[in-house]
Amino acid sequence: MREVAVVGIGCTQFGEHWSASFRDLFVEAGALALNDAGISGEQIDALYVGNMSAGRFIEQEHIGALIADYAGLASNHTPSTRVEAACASGGLAFRQAAIAVASGMEDVVVAAGVEKMTDVGTGASVDTLAGAADREWEGFAGATFPGLYAMIATDYMHRHSLTREQLAQVAVKNHANGARNPIAQFRQEITIDTVLNSSLVADPLRLFDCSPITDGAAAVVVVPLERAREFTDAPVRMLASAQASDTIALHDRRDISTLDATIAAGRRALKLARLEHADIDLVEVHDCFTIAEICAIEDLGFCAKGEAGRLTEEGVTARDGGLPVNVSGGLKACGHPVGATGIKQICEVVQQIRGEAGRRQVDTEIGMTHNVGGTGATVVVHILGAC
Amino acid sequence: MREVAVVGIGCTQFGEHWSASFRDLFVEAGALALNDAGISGEQIDALYVGNMSAGRFIEQEHIGALIADYAGLASNHTPSTRVEAACASGGLAFRQAAIAVASGMEDVVVAAGVEKMTDVGTGASVDTLAGAADREWEGFAGATFPGLYAMIATDYMHRHSLTREQLAQVAVKNHANGARNPIAQFRQEITIDTVLNSSLVADPLRLFDCSPITDGAAAVVVVPLERAREFTDAPVRMLASAQASDTIALHDRRDISTLDATIAAGRRALKLARLEHADIDLVEVHDCFTIAEICAIEDLGFCAKGEAGRLTEEGVTARDGGLPVNVSGGLKACGHPVGATGIKQICEVVQQIRGEAGRRQVDTEIGMTHNVGGTGATVVVHILGAC
Numbered sequence: 001m002r003e004v005a006v007v008g009i010g011c012t013q014f015g016e017h018w019s020a021s022f023r024d025l026f027v028e029a030g031a032l033a034l035n036d037a038g039i040s041g042e043q044i045d046a047l048y049v050g051n052m053s054a055g056r057f058i059e060q061e062h063i064g065a066l067i068a069d070y071a072g073l074a075s076n077h078t079p080s081t082r083v084e085a086a087c088a089s090g091g092l093a094f095r096q097a098a099i100a101v102a103s104g105m106e107d108v109v110v111a112a113g114v115e116k117m118t119d120v121g122t123g124a125s126v127d128t129l130a131g132a133a134d135r136e137w138e139g140f141a142g143a144t145f146p147g148l149y150a151m152i153a154t155d156y157m158h159r160h161s162l163t164r165e166q167l168a169q170v171a172v173k174n175h176a177n178g179a180r181n182p183i184a185q186f187r188q189e190i191t192i193d194t195v196l197n198s199s200l201v202a203d204p205l206r207l208f209d210c211s212p213i214t215d216g217a218a219a220v221v222v223v224p225l226e227r228a229r230e231f232t233d234a235p236v237r238m239l240a241s242a243q244a245s246d247t248i249a250l251h252d253r254r255d256i257s258t259l260d261a262t263i264a265a266g267r268r269a270l271k272l273a274r275l276e277h278a279d280i281d282l283v284e285v286h287d288c289f290t291i292a293e294i295c296a297i298e299d300l301g302f303c304a305k306g307e308a309g310r311l312t313e314e315g316v317t318a319r320d321g322g323l324p325v326n327v328s329g330g331l332k333a334c335g336h337p338v339g340a341t342g343i344k345q346i347c348e349v350v351q352q353i354r355g356e357a358g359r360r361q362v363d364t365e366i367g368m369t370h371n372v373g374g375t376g377a378t379v380v381v382h383i384l385g386a387c
Numbered sequence: 388m389r390e391v392a393v394v395g396i397g398c399t400q401f402g403e404h405w406s407a408s409f410r411d412l413f414v415e416a417g418a419l420a421l422n423d424a425g426i427s428g429e430q431i432d433a434l435y436v437g438n439m440s441a442g443r444f445i446e447q448e449h450i451g452a453l454i455a456d457y458a459g460l461a462s463n464h465t466p467s468t469r470v471e472a473a474c475a476s477g478g479l480a481f482r483q484a485a486i487a488v489a490s491g492m493e494d495v496v497v498a499a500g501v502e503k504m505t506d507v508g509t510g511a512s513v514d515t516l517a518g519a520a521d522r523e524w525e526g527f528a529g530a531t532f533p534g535l536y537a538m539i540a541t542d543y544m545h546r547h548s549l550t551r552e553q554l555a556q557v558a559v560k561n562h563a564n565g566a567r568n569p570i571a572q573f574r575q576e577i578t579i580d581t582v583l584n585s586s587l588v589a590d591p592l593r594l595f596d597c598s599p600i601t602d603g604a605a606a607v608v609v610v611p612l613e614r615a616r617e618f619t620d621a622p623v624r625m626l627a628s629a630q631a632s633d634t635i636a637l638h639d640r641r642d643i644s645t646l647d648a649t650i651a652a653g654r655r656a657l658k659l660a661r662l663e664h665a666d667i668d669l670v671e672v673h674d675c676f677t678i679a680e681i682c683a684i685e686d687l688g689f690c691a692k693g694e695a696g697r698l699t700e701e702g703v704t705a706r707d708g709g710l711p712v713n714v715s716g717g718l719k720a721c722g723h724p725v726g727a728t729g730i731k732q733i734c735e736v737v738q739q740i741r742g743e744a745g746r747r748q749v750d751t752e753i754g755m756t757h758n759v760g761g762t763g764a765t766v767v768v769h770i771l772g773a774c
Contacts, residue, residue: 001491021523046630055442059526061472065764068632074639077651079630080765081479082471086449093470096483103490104388131448136408139446243433243466245455252461264464300555377452378467 001102003032005228005235005387008037008221009347014335015185017215022058022116023070027344029217029340030071030112037221041073045106047080050093050113053337056128058116067112087288090114090218090342090378095241097222100297114217125213125258129338132374133247136386138171146210146289148250148375153291156257162170162294163347164204168195171208173318174326178333180319180359183344185214185335195290209290214335218343220350228387236350239275239366239383244267250378254324257291259376262299266370269381270301277302280383281364282352283323284345286372287330296370297325300381324362327352342371342380349384390487391772392622393616394631395608397449401722404571408459409503417458417499424618428460429654434467437480438726443515445503453498462557463742471596474675475521476500477605477729478758482628484609485652494611494691495570500727501604504515504685514724519761521636523634533597533676535637537591540678542589543644543679549681555582558595558675560716561713565720567701567706567746570731572722580607581678595678601722605730607737615774619692623737625703625730626662626753627769629655635764644678646763649686656755656768657688664689667770668751669739670710674760680704683713683757686769708716711749714739736771 012025012033026049034040049067054060068080083093090113097111117125130139133148153223155161172192178184189209198207221231228235239261244264250256270276283300297308302323311317317325328334328348330343349367366385367385372378397419399412407415413436421427436454441447455467469481477500484498517526522537529678544547557633559579565571577595608618615622631651637643657663670687674680684695689710698704704712715721715735718728736754738744753772759765 053442053448054445055440055518058522059443059514059518060522061440061515062761062764063519063636064472065632066521066635066762067638069635069764071399074632074634077633077648078630080632081483081630084448084469084471085451096468099490100486101494103486105486105489106576127446128442128448131442131446133445133449134453135445216713243468244464245452245467246464247461248449248453252456261464265721312525315424373452374449377449377456377461 002104003225004098004222004223004335006100006220006350007223007228007231007235007379008033008383009349009350010036011183011215011218011344013183014214014216016118016286017163020126021053022114025116025215025217026067026112026114029072030110030221033110035220039108039231041071041193042076044073044078044110044239046100046109047078048093048096048111049080050342051081051082052084052086052089052115053128053131058119064292085378086373087338088342088371088378088380089339090371094220094343094346094382095243095380098238098241103183103225107227109222110219111222111343112217112219113329113343115337115339116215116216117213122211129187142215146202149291150205150262151213151250152257153204154379156291160306162309165192166313166318168192169312170287171195171294171332173312174287174332176329177319177360181329183335184329184333186333205289210333211288211336213298214337216337216340217337218340218347232262235387236353236384238385239385240269240272241382242272243380246377248374250375257295259299259379261376262296265379265381266300269383273383275383279366280368281366282327282362283325283368284328284348285370287326287327288331288336293325300370319362327360327362344368345371346382353384353386389491390612391485391488391609391625392612393421393607394610394615394618394622395735396609396733396737397423398605399569399603399735400570401601403505409441409501412503412602412604413454413499413501414457416606416756417497420606420608425592426618428458428486429463430458431465431497432467432494433487435470435480435483435498436467436555437476437729438469439471439502440515440518445506446751472683473760475726475729475758475760475765476726481730481733482767483606483768485625485628488611494614497606498730499577499604499606500607502724502726503602504600504724505602516718524636529688533589533592534659536676536678537592538637539548539644540591543678547693548567549696552579554677555579555698556581557674557680558719561717561719562675562701562735564706564714564747565716568721570714571716571720572599573720588766592676598675598718598723601726603722603727605734607730607733616739622774623740623771624774626772627656627660629659630767633764634766635761637762644680644682646686646766648763648766649683652766652768653687653760655768661771662770666753667755668753669714669749669756670712670757671715671735672757674713674719675723680712689720698769706747706749714747714749732758733758733769740773
């Protein structure tokens with residue numbers, strides 16, 4: 001297997017894009033990534049596109065071909081494949097790109113993610129997102145994603161140490177980080193009171209505990225490590241890719257507030273990279289809800305169960321703390337265009353390793369990304385490092 | 388890159404499954420494939436699942452994790468990834484499984500395809516399937532798939548030599564083959580008059596020119612060639628995998644009745660396998676409509692443009708002809724559970740190479756599969772051979 005490097009990144013502004021279509025968003029992110037890698041479209045051997053539900057959001061399937069076409073690659077007949085794993089679609093698109101390069105089958109591969117969510121109403125969005133959970137046993141019974149994560153939060157707070165204020169601090173921290181991220185949907189700082197006084201969505205989760213509905217796209221260029229310096233002076237090496245599954249329904253889990261797939265993928269990634277937790281300088285975790293960040297920090301093994309709330313309160317996970325978590329602003333402040341999120345996480349870690357993160361910059365040699373589908377039925381973890 | 392072999396196959400009955408769910412269909416096909424390979428679920432390193440539109444057919448996304456869960460693999464945390472390219476989803480799932488094994492990252496990988504289409508009405512089906520074409524420029528203007536392929540047929544018949552009877556003969560031949568295939572949805576022979584007297588769907592295509600709406604699933608087990616004999620005495624080797632894209636919209640093509648992506652993928656597959664057309668003993672092509680088989684035979688290079696109708700009429704593409712095409716019965720007689728079709732094609736070629744095709748058996752050492760997404764925006768071609 002060949003080693004793999006990232007040599008180009010690109011990300012649209014995340015937010016409500018009323019005048020840009022699904023296609024426009026991808027093209028913008030793709031062009032930024034190609035520019036960054038200093039390549040043209042003809043040099044691309046293959047594309048992988050992460051997208052959760054264009055079928056329901058914009059009534060369009062066949063996303064791989066659509067994207068290749070709108071990127072001007074139809075006449076080259078560039079292979080293009082859509083990968084879907086709900087909110088982990090982007091992370092898996094990156095993984096497939098890495099596997100294709102590692103296999104020796106392809107050399108220059110673009111991994112992208114895109115979602116256009118604002119073209120349908122909130123009800124339709126919520127119902128579409130419920131397709132990431134078990135439609136027959138959860139969706140049909142009325143469970144929504146805020147509802148499912150509220151159950152996780154309720155269970156967690158009943159069994160472990162976590163105050164409502166500590167939970168709110170996750171959002172406060174991620175907004176503080178997002179305020180320094182030009183692509184973030186929300187770039188204003190908030191306080192614990194902002195969270196506690198926001199409307200109740202699904203007890204105990206309030207509006208500011210939830211990531212928003214977002215349009216956006218992100219893309220990265222993946223090549224064999226041995227060719228990376230043809231494209232950039234600052235290639236970023238993939239140190240590990242690990243993916244794990246779990247039951248689609250929350251009620252079938254051993255423990256509903258522990259994501260076993262996060263534990264499995266996290267352990268495997270560290271083992272593949274031959275690294276320990278102390279080697280990781282920062283981590284982008286899947287904070288679709290504040291409680292999800294708490295669980296992720298623990299299930300990835302950065303602290304024991306029940307400790308992430310206190311660590312958050314003490315500032316350990318802040319940008320200037322010992323373990324910066326979601327320096328990008330996370331899903332909470334950047335927004336969560338479902339298929340794009342996993343690729344945006346890769347972009348953030350690459351920017352940090354390159355030292356190009358501006359006012360968000362953290363001293364980083366090695367970073368981790370953690371992308372979750374549904375309530376944890378798919379988890380994909382990547383570790384990236386300086387070359 | 389490691390060489391890849393198929394060591395297990397499984398396919399449900401294709402048809403209207405009123406008492407089986409999406410999940411049940413996959414589990415049946417998966418269990419058959421595992422049984423055939425003589426392995427248990429714990430031995431699976433990864434799953435790839437081809438599915439076009441569960442989001443709209445059954446309001447369920449996150450298909451990879453769902454399938455891993457219902458296959459009993461959640462507690463093993465087996466990675467599972469959905470791949471989508473409309474009607475080519477199955478072929479691409481097989482390709483991704485092959486790439487994963489070739490890369491050295493995984494050893495025992497299941498590639499599966501599944502679609503449950505009958506749970507919605509015909510109107511919803513037709514509209515969902517239109518998501519494989521260009522929603523903004525074709526679907527919104529009222530184009531359906533029969534309509535798009537009718538334009539291809541009209542253009543073809545205007546410019547090339549093809550009679551209405553020759554076109555009908557494609558369906559007659561495929562029904563004759565399907566009558567010998569126990570998994571086929573339609574197992575009755577028909578005549579040219581059956582086709583010509585059937586109701587007009589989109590001029591010149593009649594009901595019997597069209598593949599039907601179908602439920603079904605298929606699965607295959609892929610391993611490194613060097614390990615294949617651990618699993619079976621009759622492994623089948625993958626000789627080539629090639630994928631190509633084209634414009635999503637038909638009107639953007641150079642020539643609407645020539646599928647350039649078929650030409651590109653077909654040529655590349657032969658080149659990778661270092662084979663010529665005369666080496667191919669049989670081919671399973673994507674006959675979603677009778678005209679699609681005519682185009683496929685020509686665009687794959689088995690004859691010049693305008694000759695496939697005559698060859699069909701003369702029986703060259705029949706089971707006992709010089710180039711048997713769609714010995715399985717094709718999409719026309721087997722039915723077309725979208726995501727499953729590409730995997731079913733692999734199953735058929737493996738059965739033929741093994742000499743296990745019963746009354747459909749053709750003397751086969753090397754076979755080709757040709758799986759198309761939309762009107763040709765994605766094409767994937769595989770060549771398989773005896774070991």
